[in-house]
Amino acid sequence: MLNPVEHRSVAIVVFPGFQSLDALGPYEVFAGADRAAEEAGLRIRYQPRIVSLDGGSVVTSGGIEVRTEQVPRSAAVIDTLLIAGGEGAKAARQDVELLRWIRRSAPHCRRVATVCTGAFLAAEAGLLDGRRVTTHWASAAQLAEEYPALNVDPDPIYVHDEPCWSSAGVTAGIDLALALVEEDLGVDISQTVARRMVMFLHRPGGQTQFATPVWTPRAERSAVRIVQQQIEADPAGDHRLPQLAASASMSVRNFARVFRSEVGQTPGRFVEQVRLQAARRLLEETDDSLGVVAERSGLGSAETLRRAFLRHLHVTPDAYRRRFTVSERTGS
Numbered sequence: 001m002l003n004p005v006e007h008r009s010v011a012i013v014v015f016p017g018f019q020s021l022d023a024l025g026p027y028e029v030f031a032g033a034d035r036a037a038e039e040a041g042l043r044i045r046y047q048p049r050i051v052s053l054d055g056g057s058v059v060t061s062g063g064i065e066v067r068t069e070q071v072p073r074s075a076a077v078i079d080t081l082l083i084a085g086g087e088g089a090k091a092a093r094q095d096v097e098l099l100r101w102i103r104r105s106a107p108h109c110r111r112v113a114t115v116c117t118g119a120f121l122a123a124e125a126g127l128l129d130g131r132r133v134t135t136h137w138a139s140a141a142q143l144a145e146e147y148p149a150l151n152v153d154p155d156p157i158y159v160h161d162e163p164c165w166s167s168a169g170v171t172a173g174i175d176l177a178l179a180l181v182e183e184d185l186g187v188d189i190s191q192t193v194a195r196r197m198v199m200f201l202h203r204p205g206g207q208t209q210f211a212t213p214v215w216t217p218r219a220e221r222s223a224v225r226i227v228q229q230q231i232e233a234d235p236a237g238d239h240r241l242p243q244l245a246a247s248a249s250m251s252v253r254n255f256a257r258v259f260r261s262e263v264g265q266t267p268g269r270f271v272e273q274v275r276l277q278a279a280r281r282l283l284e285e286t287d288d289s290l291g292v293v294a295e296r297s298g299l300g301s302a303e304t305l306r307r308a309f310l311r312h313l314h315v316t317p318d319a320y321r322r323r324f325t326v327s328e329r330t331g332s
Contacts, residue, residue: 008079017088029177075105085116115173136169155206236298
């Protein structure tokens with residue numbers, strides 16, 4: 001006798017101003033996995049639904065109307081609860097009824113997942129306290145500040161802290177959904193879905209590689225501020241601590257203390273950050289060899305450059321260049 005099919009409901013929660021890909025990307029993954037599972041004769045199948053508090057048409061942040069179903073009255077029918085993000089997340093986390101439904105429903109679901117700023121709704125509902133989570137790199141600092149009970153990691157594409165999953169923004173929701181499918185149905189089905197969507201099953205590196213350089217505070221003391229400007233103007237210069245302290249007319253110990261107090265990081269960390277950003281620009285904008293890029297950016301050698309990229313961006317310089325070179329992006 002054939003085993004009966006087990007339908008697993010995936011409720012993708014949206015709200016006015018949600019990011020369309022945060023919801024539609026995972027929806028397509030689960031719909032594709034359902035087809036692949038049927039083709040493979042598997043018992044587990046998916047029923048993805050895009051739902052909102054009242055149902056009906058909901059307008060995305062880009063102005064697209066999406067037809068939704070009303071959230072289920074009984075959360076017991078939901079296997080996976082996935083909360084989208086987007087510009088409307090700020091207003092949505094003030095929606096008492098929506099938060100009440102999320103808070104009441106989550107404990108009955110096998111797992112809860114968030115995409116991008118959907119993490120703010122889950123955090124507001126109290127679902128993420130004490131857990132490691134991620135969100136879009138541009139919102140990570142805000143999430144950590146507003147919800148100090150969370151352990152926010154801004155780099156991963158997605159994070160799994162049982163029973164919760166969270167992901168970075170927009171297309172990262174697709175990565176997250178593929179990981180959920182892999183957990184349920186195995187790598188063969190998730191790989192099939194990824195190939196049909198022309199995607200990596202596991203995207204190389206973290207989201208830090210996509211982030212714009214973080215602005216560093218300017219020191220209040222003019223002498224330290226001038227040192228910052230000197231480092232930025234010549235990343236490859238001699239920026240050892242004694243030389244920097246001498247430029248500021250301070251003792252080494254006092255300079256290190258004042259720099260950290262006013263800039264928020266050590267002089268060595270600041271120098272490394274400036275050199276890394278210089279190397280990123282050179283890889284994006286020039287055809288210089290890795291050795292030349294390392295020398296011009298102050299990182300010394302191609303091997304030091306490689307180690308710095310792996311440590312901070314989790315990709316090699318070659319891989320970074322292939323993804324972000326200006327000539328490839330512009331088609332020139």
